[in-house]
Amino acid sequence: MPVFHTKTIESILEPVAQQISHLVIMHEEGEVDGKAIPDLTAPVAAVQAAVSNLVRVGKETVQTTEDAIMRRDMPPAFIKVENACTKLVQAALMLKADPYSVQARDYLIDGSRGILSGTSDLLLTFDEAEVRKIIRVCKGILEYLTVAEVVESMEDLITYTKNLGPGMTKMAKMIDERQQELTHQEHRVMLVNSMNTVKELLPVLISGMTKMAKMIDERQQELTHQEHRVMLVNSMNTVKELLPVLISGLCVLFCGHG
């Protein structure tokens, strides 16, 4: 089971996670007991500079984003990363004075873990914002699908399909990119299957609407009010079948977030 739910996050955090895990095991097994840790001032300074830049850029993003959830979730991640960095700085200072300091060693482990946890939170916050962008597009499509209810002429239908097309293409592209990003095979399969169902049902919907519009356009007098209603209801049922399929597909996107 992969630890990180997207390939981007995995590629960024996996090397750090592995190194921290390796060092923690070495310390826990006492492999390094009694050995001096050298001066780490320079690499810690590099971390400090990187954290400082990251927080600055992140805060600028928080100020400009329209995503309220991102505005809420990002600052705690900054604090976590900054606190972790402070621990690393303290550890470096302590080691300069005492290369055998046990407390400094603990600070190094805590600080490294804190950086991993904080940056993970930060990347998750960003990823969730990306998912919300996809969901906004899908919701737009869902809303537009309900417009099918009022399409009764061929002219309306042409306009309807013309308007639906670009949104559908955009949604399909976003979902395809997303499924390629997911590390959990079962999530990927669910998302692909849901999207395929939508792709299969859409022509069925359009075909049903076409039939109905044609009949109305041809002014078939024998079409009773009752028959007209039945056709409309059938058409709407197809639309209604699409909704849960799409929604369940979108829920998959969040599975990796717990």
Add this chain to the structure above:
Amino acid sequence: IRVGWELLLTTIARTINEIETQILTRDA
């Protein structure tokens, strides 16, 4: 262990820089 801690801190700095680039790219 010297290599271990220095390597880890270097990786952490590089990772943070990479995240910063990601934020800038997505933001743009």
